[in-house]
Amino acid sequence: MIVAIDSSTDIASLALAKDEVLAQVSWRCGQNHSVELLPRLTQLLGEAKVNLKDTSLVIVAKGPGSFNGLRVGLSTAKGLAFSLDVPIIGISSLETEAYGHAQSGLPICPIFNAGRGEIATALYQKTNSGWRQLIPEHITTVDALRDEITEKTLFCGEYLNTIARQLKEKLKEKAVIAPDRMRSAVSLIELAKPRIDAGDYDDPATLQPTYLRRPQITKPKRRQKYANGDSK
Numbered sequence: 001m002i003v004a005i006d007s008s009t010d011i012a013s014l015a016l017a018k019d020e021v022l023a024q025v026s027w028r029c030g031q032n033h034s035v036e037l038l039p040r041l042t043q044l045l046g047e048a049k050v051n052l053k054d055t056s057l058v059i060v061a062k063g064p065g066s067f068n069g070l071r072v073g074l075s076t077a078k079g080l081a082f083s084l085d086v087p088i089i090g091i092s093s094l095e096t097e098a099y100g101h102a103q104s105g106l107p108i109c110p111i112f113n114a115g116r117g118e119i120a121t122a123l124y125q126k127t128n129s130g131w132r133q134l135i136p137e138h139i140t141t142v143d144a145l146r147d148e149i150t151e152k153t154l155f156c157g158e159y160l161n162t163i164a165r166q167l168k169e170k171l172k173e174k175a176v177i178a179p180d181r182m183r184s185a186v187s188l189i190e191l192a193k194p195r196i197d198a199g200d201y202d203d204p205a206t207l208q209p210t211y212l213r214r215p216q217i218t219k220p221k222r223r224q225k226y227a228n229g230d231s232k
Helices: 033-048 067-084 093-099 142-148 160-174 186-198
Strands: 002-006 011-017 021-028 057-061 088-091 108-115 118-127 130-140 153-156 175-177
Touching: 002 033, 002 067, 002 186, 011 033, 011 186, 021 033, 021 186, 033 067, 057 067, 057 186, 067 088, 088 093, 088 186, 093 108, 093 118, 093 130, 093 186, 108 160, 118 142, 130 142, 142 160, 153 160, 160 175
Parallel strands: 002 057, 057 088, 108 153, 153 175
Antiparallel strands: 002 011, 011 021, 108 118, 118 130
């Protein structure tokens, strides 16, 4: 049995599959990944009437995304891989978001909030020759997309509602806004199939989340020294 985990953003998703999808769930968890992910997995296993010990492979969305969500998702997936002694595969979260719209035929631009007025994005498309990445994952701005996007493109992602008007203003008819829907961990399973067939697995000891930028760390304030030697 395959267990697929995606906790990249405020939307989390889980899926179980053997020869076909056994069960799946997607929900808005906000920043509650650490308290909601495992109970949801337990519930899903019960609904599918399967045992976690039946797991033969773990697939996890490795980012980019929220620092907290990725930390929880990766640690859970790696814990399962180690404890059950099964292989693990990490898949791009942006690619997973885009793959849900693969049948559109258009170039697909998934967008995640990167903070500081920036976005994390990439560009993918499914053609007769297959699914491929057109532009690698990177941090950019909505203004910069005006130069990056050269043809009609489908934009997707839960952050889209926040910037949809800006995209339309800057890209005009080249911006096609995808309908609002939750990302599904089933896409992780479909994207992992070529690697499963090739036996191309990640090392759970070295698999790390993709942040695209380092987490912001606030430096502690210096302690002020006073004449009597005390500090504050």
